[in-house]
Amino acid sequence: MTAKSFWAAPILYTILILYAILTFLPFAWALSASFKPLAEIVSGVDGLIPQQFTTENYQQIFVQEPLFFRWLFNSVFVAVCVTLGNLVFNSMAGYALARIQFPGKQLWFFIILAVLMVPGQVTLIPTFLILKNLGWLNSYQGLIVPSIVNATFIFMMRQFFINFPKELEEAAALDGLGYLETFFQVVLPLAKPALAAQAIFIFMGAWNNFLTPLLILSDPEMFTLPLGLNTFKGQYISYWNYIMAASMIFTLPALLIYAFFNRYFIQGVTFTGGKG
Amino acid sequence: MAPTFVIMGVFLILPITLAMVFAFYRIQPLGDVSYTFRGWRNFLRAFSDERVRIALKNTAEYVAIVVPTQTLLALSLALILNTQIKGKNFFRIIFFLPTVTSSAVLTLIFMWICNSNGLLNRFLAFVGLPTYNWLGDPSVALKAIMLMNIWATAPLFMVIYLAAMQDIPETLYEAATLDGASTWDKLIYITLPFLQPVTFFIIVMGIVGTFQLFDQSYIFSRGSGGPNNSTLTVVLLIYQYAFRILDMGYAAALALMLALIIMVVTLVQRFWIKEEKFN
Numbered sequence: 145m146t147a148k149s150f151w152a153a154p155i156l157y158t159i160l161i162l163y164a165i166l167t168f169l170p171f172a173w174a175l176s177a178s179f180k181p182l183a184e185i186v187s188g189v190d191g192l193i194p195q196q197f198t199t200e201n202y203q204q205i206f207v208q209e210p211l212f213f214r215w216l217f218n219s220v221f222v223a224v225c226v227t228l229g230n231l232v233f234n235s236m237a238g239y240a241l242a243r244i245q246f247p248g249k250q251l252w253f254f255i256i257l258a259v260l261m262v263p264g265q266v267t268l269i270p271t272f273l274i275l276k277n278l279g280w281l282n283s284y285q286g287l288i289v290p291s292i293v294n295a296t297f298i299f300m301m302r303q304f305f306i307n308f309p310k311e312l313e314e315a316a317a318l319d320g321l322g323y324l325e326t327f328f329q330v331v332l333p334l335a336k337p338a339l340a341a342q343a344i345f346i347f348m349g350a351w352n353n354f355l356t357p358l359l360i361l362s363d364p365e366m367f368t369l370p371l372g373l374n375t376f377k378g379q380y381i382s383y384w385n386y387i388m389a390a391s392m393i394f395t396l397p398a399l400l401i402y403a404f405f406n407r408y409f410i411q412g413v414t415f416t417g418g419k420g
Numbered sequence: 421m422a423p424t425f426v427i428m429g430v431f432l433i434l435p436i437t438l439a440m441v442f443a444f445y446r447i448q449p450l451g452d453v454s455y456t457f458r459g460w461r462n463f464l465r466a467f468s469d470e471r472v473r474i475a476l477k478n479t480a481e482y483v484a485i486v487v488p489t490q491t492l493l494a495l496s497l498a499l500i501l502n503t504q505i506k507g508k509n510f511f512r513i514i515f516f517l518p519t520v521t522s523s524a525v526l527t528l529i530f531m532w533i534c535n536s537n538g539l540l541n542r543f544l545a546f547v548g549l550p551t552y553n554w555l556g557d558p559s560v561a562l563k564a565i566m567l568m569n570i571w572a573t574a575p576l577f578m579v580i581y582l583a584a585m586q587d588i589p590e591t592l593y594e595a596a597t598l599d600g601a602s603t604w605d606k607l608i609y610i611t612l613p614f615l616q617p618v619t620f621f622i623i624v625m626g627i628v629g630t631f632q633l634f635d636q637s638y639i640f641s642r643g644s645g646g647p648n649n650s651t652l653t654v655v656l657l658i659y660q661y662a663f664r665i666l667d668m669g670y671a672a673a674l675a676l677m678l679a680l681i682i683m684v685v686t687l688v689q690r691f692w693i694k695e696e697k698f699n
Contacts, residue, residue: 159500
């Protein structure tokens with residue numbers, strides 16, 4: 145569609161700009177609050193630009209909450225491990241389902257399709273009891289291992305590999321490469337866009353996950369940032385300056401990743417959903 | 421490949437199977453876990469449970485308001501961004517910010533903006549509208565969460581719409597222009613019909629997502645579903661029964677019933693989309 149009439153463009157721009165402000169304002173407001181002393185925030189006359197600019201909030205959260213750094217580390221560690229695991233396992237499973245003949249292949253494909261439709265809440269309680277039995281509550285492996293495969297992305301990778309030109313693999317086979325060598329040296333490097341989209345979604349999901357850590361972690365030392373933030377909020381509910389500073393530290397890594405990989409992110413959205 | 425299937429078996433297929441078994445038991449998870457067979461009683465209990473009724477009502481109200489609103493908003497934004505307007509990428513990146521931000525941070529920012537002398541009330545007072553105690557008043561607390569989620573999710577669906585719009589053949593519009601169709605005609609007779617399958621998809625994604633509302637309610641109400649049960653959702657209730665009241669069998673039964681609702685909706689949509697494709 146084209147906006148040809150002379151009044152259409154200004155109206156559209158106005159809508160877009162208003163909506164952009166509506167989207168951006170809460171973030172800008174929170175960011176500015178994170179650099180204000182509490183007195184200024186509660187005074188009721190605070191504006192977008194801090195009158196008394198201070199970085200003390202950021203220094204204070206590490207003092208007030210000695211575990212904050214630990215939470216940050218836990219979040220990074222878990223999200224990175226989950227992402228790497230998913231990239232390897234989903235791609236291998238997807239490739240196997242697309243290319244390799246093995247017993248039970250049809251059954252596994254059917255199971256994956258069925259699992260796609262089951263909402264996560266169903267598995268919450270049994271997963272909790274399984275982790276309890278394994279002695280994995282309050283542990284990194286408890287957070288990481290169950291989320292290291294993802295049926296949605298196994299399915300996505302299978303679709304991707306099915307459309308993948310067979311000739312390259314045949315050439316690799318002629319050169320005497322085995323399945324694993326072909327997979328890692330020939331197939332994976334060509335699957336980069338699909339892997340990038342997958343990595344972003346999995347990382348964001350793990351980074352922002354609230355429910356799973358809430359269930360299986362009870363030791364504050366093991367908390368990830370969303371949980372940490374929630375308890376932090378509980379203790380400092382009226383110290384909005386600290387809460388906003390902590391929120392900003394939590395948001396920054398996700399925003400950076402999004403800014404760098406924006407193109408893949410959009411691709412991924414359309415990849416996983418668009419052609420419904 | 422084998423490790424993938426082992427992990428899937430232990431952490432996906434086994435739990436799903438167990439969930440169906442657990443729903444028929446009373447489970448006492450402290451110390452040595454104990455199981456007592458209860459037959460269908462867990463399921464029957466749900467029908468006379470006042471809190472289940474409240475959670476379902478809240479969730480249904482939430483779905484009924486959020487899904488249409490965010491779908492319409494996403495469609496409108498996508499239509500505007502699909503015109504020949506400059507700075508599309510800039511707007512797209514800004515609009516997308518809330519979608520990549522964690523629900524925990526969004527909820528905290530919104531709670532702060534919604535507190536009684538927060539930004540929202542100051543704005544309402546400034547333009548002469550009534551202000552509310554958004555966090556403490558049961559009649560508006562859920563509305564605050566609705567506002568936030570519409571705002572946070574619409575951009576994701578906007579991108580899906582935008583992608584689908586790229587597939588509409590330009591020749592259709594050119595032909596319509598030759599026939600003297602107005603911009604409005606083209607929207608009604610070309611764009612919207614073409615987007616129908618995507619719209620169904622987006623509505624179902626929306627329904628599935630909104631039925632699973634948890635983080636925001638939990639953080640907002642410190643897990644209680646308050647004030648006065650006004651932010652109690654089905655998933656929050658399942659969480660409370662399983663991990664606060666420690667009645668895991670009943671919670672498993674509730675989770676299965678929620679899954680059933682979501683799956684019925686999904687299947688209805690599958691059916692619909694197939695119909696679409698035959699036409």
